[in-house]
Amino acid sequence: MKKLLASVLAGTMALSMVACGGSSASSAPAAASSAPAAASSAAASVAESVPAGGTVGVCIYKFDDAFMTTYRNALTKILEDKGYTVTCVDGNNDQAKQTEQINTFITQGVDALIVNPVMTSAADSIIAAVKDADIPTVLINREPTAEQMAAYDKLVYVGCDARQSGTMQGELILDTETKGDINGDGVVKYIMIQGDPENVDAQYRTEFSVKALEDAGVKVEQLDLQRGDWDRNKGQEIAQTDLAKFGDDIEVVFCNNDDMAIGALQAIQAAGRTVNKDIYLVGVDALDAALNEVSNGNMTGTVLNDAEGQASQAVVCMEELLGGKTYAEGEQSVYVDYVKVTPENVSEFKK
Ligand code: BGC
Numbered sequence: 004m005k006k007l008l009a010s011v012l013a014g015t016m017a018l019s020m021v022a023c024g025g026s027s028a029s030s031a032p033a034a035a036s037s038a039p040a041a042a043s044s045a046a047a048s049v050a051e052s053v054p055a056g057g058t059v060g061v062c063i064y065k066f067d068d069a070f071m072t073t074y075r076n077a078l079t080k081i082l083e084d085k086g087y088t089v090t091c092v093d094g095n096n097d098q099a100k101q102t103e104q105i106n107t108f109i110t111q112g113v114d115a116l117i118v119n120p121v122m123t124s125a126a127d128s129i130i131a132a133v134k135d136a137d138i139p140t141v142l143i144n145r146e147p148t149a150e151q152m153a154a155y156d157k158l159v160y161v162g163c164d165a166r167q168s169g170t171m172q173g174e175l176i177l178d179t180e181t182k183g184d185i186n187g188d189g190v191v192k193y194i195m196i197q198g199d200p201e202n203v204d205a206q207y208r209t210e211f212s213v214k215a216l217e218d219a220g221v222k223v224e225q226l227d228l229q230r231g232d233w234d235r236n237k238g239q240e241i242a243q244t245d246l247a248k249f250g251d252d253i254e255v256v257f258c259n260n261d262d263m264a265i266g267a268l269q270a271i272q273a274a275g276r277t278v279n280k281d282i283y284l285v286g287v288d289a290l291d292a293a294l295n296e297v298s299n300g301n302m303t304g305t306v307l308n309d310a311e312g313q314a315s316q317a318v319v320c321m322e323e324l325l326g327g328k329t330y331a332e333g334e335q336s337v338y339v340d341y342v343k344v345t346p347e348n349v350s351e352f353k354k
Contacts, residue, residue, distance in 0.1 A: 004220070009065065017154065018034045019071070019296070022284060026125075027061060028266045030095060030188070031218055034067035034217065035134075036345055037155060048092075054087075055084045055085055056085075056087060057088070057114035057115070057277075057325070058087070058088045058089075058090070058111075058112075058113045058114050058115075059082055059089050059090075059103075059113060059114065059115050059116070059117060059118070059321070060090055060105075060108030060111070060113040060115075060116045061075070061078060061079070061082075061089060061091040061092070061102050061116075061117045061120060061259075062090070062092055062094055062101055062117070062118045062119075062120075063075050063089065063091060063092070063119045064094050064096060064109075064115070064119045064120060064121045064144070064145065065093060065094055065095055065096040065190060065259045066093040066095075066198055068233060068262075069235070069260075069261070069262040069290055070084050070233075070260060070261075070290065070310065071119065071144065071205060073290070073310040074083060074107045074119075074143075074144065074310040074313065074314055075091060076258075077311045077314040077315075078091075078117065078274065078314035078317060078318070079091055079142075081314055081315055081318050082222070082318060085318070086243045089311055090108070090113075091231070092104045093204070094119075094121045095176060096121055097121060098120075098121040098122045098125045099345070100287075101118075101120070101121045101125075102119075102125065102128065102129070102132075103134070103331075105118065105129060105132060106132065108138075109132060109133070109245050111135040112149050112326065113138065114138075114139075115138065115139045115140070115321050115324065115325055116133060116138050116139075116140045116141070116339050117140075117142075117143060118140060118143070118146060119140050119142075119144045119319060120142060120145045122147050122199030123146065123147045123151075123201065123202065123203065124200060124222045124351065126147035126148075126151045126152075127154070128149075128153055129142075130151060130152065130155050130158060132155050133153065133155065133157075133158065133248070134154060134155040134157075134158070137157070138157075139157045139321065139325055140155070140158045140159075140324075141156075141159055141160075141161055141317045141320050141321045142158065142159070142160045142161070142352045143160070143161050143162060143317050144162055144204075144313075145162075145202050145203070145204070145314065146162050146203050146204075146336060147160065148316070148337075149332065149335065149336070151283060152330075152332075152335040152336075153332035153333070156329040156331070156332075157329060157332055158324075158328075158330065158335060158348050159320045159324065159330050159335050159336075159337060160335055160336045160337065161264075161313055161316045161317040161320055161336055161337045161339070162313060162336070162337075162338065162339070163204075163308060163309070163313065163318055163339050163340070164207075164338045164341075165203060165204040165206075165207035165208055165211075166207045166210075166211045166289045167211075167340070167341045168204075168207075168208055168209045168210025168211075168306045168308065168341045169208040169209070169210060169212040169214070169215070170212070170214070170215045170291070171212075171215075171306045171341055171342075171343045172212040172215070172257060172273050172286075172287065172304075172306060173211065173212045173213065173214065173215020173216050173219075174215055174282055174343065175303055175304035175306075175343060175345065176191070176215075176216060176249075176255055176285065176303070176307075177215065177216065177219050177221070178304075178345070179279070179283060179303060182216075183216065183230070183254055183255050183283060184221070184254065185281060185282070185303030186251070186254065186256045186269070188226050189222055189335060190223065190250050190256055191214070191221055191222065191223045191224070191254055192220045192223075192224045192226050192249075192253060192254050192255070193211075193223065193224070193225060193226065193253070193255035193256070193257055193279060194225075194226050194227045194228070194229075194242070194245045194249070194253055194256055194257070195213075195225060195227070195228040195229075195252065195259075196229060196237075196242065196256065196257065196259065196263045196267060197209050197229065197230045197231060197239050197259050198230070198231065198232065198233040198240050198259040198260055199232045200230055200232060200253065202220075204259065205230075205259050207348045208257075208259045208306060209228070209257075209259065209320060210220070210287075210330075212257050213225070213257075221320075226249045226252060226253060227241075227245050227249070230239045231244075231258070231259075231263040231266070233259070233260050233262060233263065234262065234263065234265060234266075234268045235262040235263060235265055236268040237263065237266065238258060238262065238263025238264065238267045239266030239267065239270050240270075241263075241267070242266065242270035242271060243270035243273070243274070246270055246271065246274040247274075251281070251290045253282060254282060254283065255282070255284075255285075256271070256282065256283070256285075257285060258284070258285065258286045258287075258288075259285060259287060260286055260287050260288050261286035261288040261289065261290040261292070261293035261305055262282075262286075262288070263286065264284055264285065264286030264288075264291050264293060264296075265290075265293060265296070267284060268284060268296060268301055268302065271284065272301075274338070278300065278301050278302060279300050279303055283303040284301075284302050284303050284348065285302065285303050285304050285305065285306075286302065286305045286306075287305060287306045287308055287309065287341075288305065288306070288307075289305050289306065289307040289342075289344050289352050290305075291354070292347055293305045294344065294352055294353050297344055297345070297346055297349045298346065298349050298350070298353075300346065304343065304344055304345045304346075305344045306341050306342065306343055306344060307342040307343075307344055307352060309339050309340070309341070309342070312339040313339045316337060316339055318338060326337045
């Protein structure tokens, strides 16, 4: 921050306007407008003269995650295009390692941090560390609780409301010809392949996908629920075991993300089953591979988890923090909308 202000005074860098509230975040709570009046007007005057540039440390929970790879690439590009010096590090799914990386960034005196926590349970110590060092911080993708975030007012979470994606998965099934009840026995039998249950995205998608069916008056029966940790191979293994065990009883395969759904699809095809004919399959993320399978009819649908939208919103929030904005308790989560992807609209999402 000091470095940034010095640059402003020296007038050596191009000016960059900061857009508050970000148009990409259509369902964002009114965090920008709800900051105390004095703080927000002070923030606005500084924000308008904050140049892009400065150093940003980005911590990703693990590079070997399909969705976070798309996200990380989008985020790095946006930051670099704006003139920031970005260092992006791989936490290797190891919280101790990531904590060390955060401490190193703090020692180096980065201007801002963007952190995708390995464990949301570690958010308390992450937040205490960045607060102590007074570094504006944007958390992404893994949402801590509002209480945890309230400890530091220069901290905001940018992500999505995972309840929405779960509900949309349920709706994708309700939109099918049989509403998921392929064998017409009045009960939709499903298996649930879950992400890492420590992550609220996994908890909510699991809960709300099924709730959408129940709310529509559809009877459901869970044949199995297993954690696939967001991983394609695990998705394949779980689906393979369940298909061998439950056979034609499985009418719906819910996967908390697309990578696991792509794995499940391999098992479904190997078992001689045909998606949309004798089994339904849904994921979340709208990875390129999943968009192809939705087009080909090998996935019933998916839900866009807007990596670009979240990355650009994270940068908007980071710049607001750099401009002096603070976030009040209970207003520290900024959400980007999910979008349902079906065979009818899938072409709109292909790049
Ligand atoms: C995505 C998953 C990803 C996870 C990582 C979720 O929002 O849907 O694909 O593995 O985030 O935390």
